[in-house]
Amino acid sequence: MSGIAVPQFATIIATGPSRAGVGPAPLFFAPALGKAPVDAVAAPLPENCRMTYVVTDNCIKCKYMDCVEVCPVDCFYEGENMLVIHPDECIDCGVCEPECPAEAIVSDSEPSLERWLKLNAEYAAKWPNITRKREPPADAKAFDGVANKFETHFSPAPGEGD
Ligand code: SF4
Numbered sequence: 001m002s003g004i005a006v007p008q009f010a011t012i013i014a015t016g017p018s019r020a021g022v023g024p025a026p027l028f029f030a031p032a033l034g035k036a037p038v039d040a041v042a043a044p045l046p047e048n049c050r051m052t053y054v055v056t057d058n059c060i061k062c063k064y065m066d067c068v069e070v071c072p073v074d075c076f077y078e079g080e081n082m083l084v085i086h087p088d089e090c091i092d093c094g095v096c097e098p099e100c101p102a103e104a105i106v107s108d109s110e111p112s113l114e115r116w117l118k119l120n121a122e123y124a125a126k127w128p129n130i131t132r133k134r135e136p137p138a139d140a141k142a143f144d145g146v147a148n149k150f151e152t153h154f155s156p157a158p159g160e161g162d
């Protein structure tokens with residue numbers, strides 16, 4: 001027998017808009033699997049789609065490390081006095097955000113976070129990976145909420161890692 005075999009359960013039932021704007025994309029339905037219609041090319045991103053979470057300056061000299069305990073993909077990296085998230089490894093699950101006592105973790109879908117996204121990306125490539133919580137600095141509470149910590153206390157030196 002020659003030619004391309006077409007799965008019998010796959011039936012084109014409609015067309016939908018293409019995200020790339022190059023014409024309608026076919027929608028397929030797989031009744032054998034009991035699945036809803038799926039855009040065969042790419043579904044439009046939902047409006048609240050987030051790309052990553054980032055660590056911001058209130059982590060500096062607080063470094064409680066509660067976040068590393070819950071991350072399912074171990075994408076935190078340790079500086080001397082701050083952690084960062086690797087933006088290419090973060091799966092955007094959001095689990096770490098409420099765990100941070102310093103409220104230093106935010107979604108990069110929030111405005112004005114480009115600076116922190118760049119910092120997280122740069123230092124995630126330079127600092128060692130950390131997956132286990134250690135004792136936070138003794139003066140962590142005293143630095144929680146201090147203004148302009150990046151300008152006054154950021155250290156580019158790497159931490160210990162695991
Ligand atoms: S829990 Fe918050 S303050 Fe602590 S290391 Fe993680 S991001 Fe920094």
Ligand code: SF4
Pocket residue numbers: 052053070071072073074075076085089090091092093094095096097
């Ligand atoms: S959002 Fe999820 S994957 Fe990303 S750093 Fe936080 S816990 Fe890890």
